[in-house]
Amino acid sequence: MVVQEDTPSVLDDATPPATPGLPLPVDPPLDTPTIPWLHLAIGGLSLATVSLLVVVSVVFWGLRSPANHKGDKLSMVAASPTVVESPAAGDRISLVRPPEQVGTVFCTSKDAVWVGGKKHEAGQLLTGGTYLNLVAGSAEISMACGADVVLQAPCRVVLLDERLVQLESGKLTAQVAKWTKGFVVETHGLKVTDLGTRFAVSAESPGAAEAHVLDGSVLAKPLRAGKPHESSVLLKSGEAIRVNTREGKVDRFAAERGRFVDKFDNARPYRPIELLNTGRGLMIGDEDMRWRITAGGGLGGPWPKPAVVCRRHYRYIDNAPEKSQWISFRGGVHPGAPPNTLYTFETTLDLTGFDPTTVNVVAQILADNGVKAIRLNGQPVPIQPWVDNIRGQKFQTFHVVEIRNGFVQGENRLSIDVFNGFDTYRPRAATPMALRVEWQAFGGSAGVADAPPISEETLEEDVPAGSRHGAALTRMATASGRPDPRD
Numbered sequence: 001m002v003v004q005e006d007t008p009s010v011l012d013d014a015t016p017p018a019t020p021g022l023p024l025p026v027d028p029p030l031d032t033p034t035i036p037w038l039h040l041a042i043g044g045l046s047l048a049t050v051s052l053l054v055v056v057s058v059v060f061w062g063l064r065s066p067a068n069h070k071g072d073k074l075s076m077v078a079a080s081p082t083v084v085e086s087p088a089a090g091d092r093i094s095l096v097r098p099p100e101q102v103g104t105v106f107c108t109s110k111d112a113v114w115v116g117g118k119k120h121e122a123g124q125l126l127t128g129g130t131y132l133n134l135v136a137g138s139a140e141i142s143m144a145c146g147a148d149v150v151l152q153a154p155c156r157v158v159l160l161d162e163r164l165v166q167l168e169s170g171k172l173t174a175q176v177a178k179w180t181k182g183f184v185v186e187t188h189g190l191k192v193t194d195l196g197t198r199f200a201v202s203a204e205s206p207g208a209a210e211a212h213v214l215d216g217s218v219l220a221k222p223l224r225a226g227k228p229h230e231s232s233v234l235l236k237s238g239e240a241i242r243v244n245t246r247e248g249k250v251d252r253f254a255a256e257r258g259r260f261v262d263k264f265d266n267a268r269p270y271r272p273i274e275l276l277n278t279g280r281g282l283m284i285g286d287e288d289m290r291w292r293i294t295a296g297g298g299l300g301g302p303w304p305k306p307a308v309v310c311r312r313h314y315r316y317i318d319n320a321p322e323k324s325q326w327i328s329f330r331g332g333v334h335p336g337a338p339p340n341t342l343y344t345f346e347t348t349l350d351l352t353g354f355d356p357t358t359v360n361v362v363a364q365i366l367a368d369n370g371v372k373a374i375r376l377n378g379q380p381v382p383i384q385p386w387v388d389n390i391r392g393q394k395f396q397t398f399h400v401v402e403i404r405n406g407f408v409q410g411e412n413r414l415s416i417d418v419f420n421g422f423d424t425y426r427p428r429a430a431t432p433m434a435l436r437v438e439w440q441a442f443g444g445s446a447g448v449a450d451a452p453p454i455s456e457e458t459l460e461e462d463v464p465a466g467s468r469h470g471a472a473l474t475r476m477a478t479a480s481g482r483p484d485p486r487d
Helices: 034-062 456-460
Strands: 103-110 125-127 130-136 139-144 148-161 164-176 182-188 190-194 199-201 208-215 217-222 233-236 238-243 249-254 271-273 289-293 305-309 341-350 361-367 371-374 399-403 411-420 434-444
Touching: 103 148, 103 361, 130 139, 164 249, 182 199, 190 199, 190 208, 208 233, 217 238, 233 238, 233 249, 361 371, 361 411, 399 434, 411 434
Parallel strands: 164 182
Antiparallel strands: 103 125, 103 139, 130 148, 139 148, 148 164, 164 199, 182 190, 190 217, 199 208, 208 238, 217 233, 238 249, 271 434, 289 305, 289 341, 341 411, 361 399, 361 434, 371 411
16 A cells, blocks of 8 residues: 655754755854944844744745645655645545445346346346336346345336335336345335235326235335325235325225236245455454455465454544454554565355355455455456555545355355555555455345245146236246246
């Protein structure tokens, strides 16, 4: 990491320095005649000279003050360079966090068409805030929390986060896993909260919204103007509700199953995979036993040894024990690590109970000064290496690494090679080196027995061609990693 430090001045007490532009003082002759008026003249001239020097010094240093040159540090030694645009130790660095992954495209029908000819392929990761506009066909979205959502064209939705879908127009059907709580579909005039179920939401007519419970139960809350505290309505299987915001009416009626997808073939919803972020729940100085450093430069060894939660450098974003913290070896940030060295951090991921072909892991990484390589179970993960090593470097923007392949059942070993850069002005000096990682991971269960139960009536139902999800959707097993039991 580029770090420039002020170096104190070293002055020779025996030889005072000369002031630029003025001669060194000269001793007067031993027998100088005493002339009173001459003494007064010399004294006045000396006083004027000293006053002039004081004024010049005040003006000069005033122009160089932090108020006029923020972040500018002056060295007291003439040979030391001037550092510019460096953040002050007290400056707060704001975090730049990328959108989280909220799910994937599970599959699409053969006739699926997205607005503008956009392509949404099976297996594609979707981030929070993704806008989907399906103009023909159907598509199934697998949310990271464990909900599967089928869109029936024409349909426009926004995936606000993994537990919240905003339906702008059209209709969708959601099936929610038994381990998922609080999944919500919201549309103009209606908010539907899952209670362990399969349900449909429609916003096909202006000013009207409907919720139909196909299995289980939901809480449906009308969102009518002028009635912000309206009570939620409990709906059970076979029940429906319609909210007309223009007329201010709420009607209850029987669910209309024939209008919606009432069958989810091969439903294997995602489950969150618990991976603890670096330093989470620990204190500064604690060893993070989930991470170890297995190789490195001349300082900090011998290796391997556990990584340690370190006090942040002023160029880093703050540690957040409830979320994530910086880790290094003891002394890796203060006083630092040797320049131009690699340190390998290693952790393990336990995927017991998951189908490795369905696992999605997203790592958000901050590294001082960058990452040269990542390996999963000894095999390289395709990434674009990066180095953050410029003057005034701030470590505030996470780099996102997606890992989709190479997982195995049980324990998986992940290694990250962190590159430590150098100080532009002191290339041989030690500089801070640290790593910070935040995870998001989800995958399908290893066995279909963990899938949400589907009623026998639904399983035995005949599916008319082109009218049911099972007949209309084309399974892309290779891309999605989920085999179709019909094959």
